[in-house]
Amino acid sequence: MQRFAADAGLAFDLTCVAQLSPAIEPTSNFDEGFSLTQSMVERGADFTALLAFDDLTGLGAIRALRQAGRRVPEDCSVVGFDDVPHAAMNTPGLTTIRQPMEEMGSLTAHWVLDSLAQSRGEVSISESVEPLALPGTLRLLPPELIVRDSTAPLRQ
Numbered sequence: 457m458q459r460f461a462a463d464a465g466l467a468f469d470l471t472c473v474a475q476l477s478p479a480i481e482p483t484s485n486f487d488e489g490f491s492l493t494q495s496m497v498e499r500g501a502d503f504t505a506l507l508a509f510d511d512l513t514g515l516g517a518i519r520a521l522r523q524a525g526r527r528v529p530e531d532c533s534v535v536g537f538d539d540v541p542h543a544a545m546n547t548p549g550l551t552t553i554r555q556p557m558e559e560m561g562s563l564t565a566h567w568v569l570d571s572l573a574q575s576r577g578e579v580s581i582s583e584s585v586e587p588l589a590l591p592g593t594l595r596l597l598p599p600e601l602i603v604r605d606s607t608a609p610l611r612q
Contacts, residue, residue: 472496472503476513485509489516497524504532504611511536511543514550518606529608539602549604556597563597 461468474492479485489508496503497520506521508514514536518528526532528548536543539554 469502471499472501476509483512485512486516489513490520491516493517493520494524497521497526505607506532506534508534508536511538511540511550511552514552514606515542515546518546518548518550528606533607535607543602544604546606548606551604551607552602554600554602556599559597 458468474496476485476488476492479488489512492513493506493516506514506517508517514534518534521528521532521534528534534550536550536552539552543550543552
């Protein structure tokens with residue numbers, strides 16, 4: 457994140473970065489998002505946007521911002537990651553980054569099946585279907601930005 461900000465010529469304030477504790481419960485990231493955001497607001501951190509670790513953390517951040525009297529997205533934009541169903545059902549709907557999970561699963565299944573076929577000396581599946589990246593090679597699958605109501609245009 458810091459390198460991206462530097463490459464883009466953006467200032468990066470480390471006082472606005474918070475670290476999540478290791479997740480214990482499935483919903484603990486909601487509570488962490490709430491408490492970390494509440495702490496940032498209470499110590500007077502100056503921010504107009506928040507990029508959360510995942511959607512549950514982002515939803516917790518939205519609740520903390522609202523309880524502090526800050527409007528989302530008018531005072532602070534919030535972006536999550538994963539596109540869980542609650543992201544769309546929340547008010548405001550959470551802008552999020554969706555990973556191509558189906559394609560990732562399909563690619564992984566092909567890698568496993570190819571590996572099994574090759575270990576038995578059989579023709580690999582990749583030779584009989586659309587070419588895919590083979591195990592050991594890097595194939596980046598681009599995420600998708602899902603814009604909802606928790607983000608506003610950049611404020612000057």
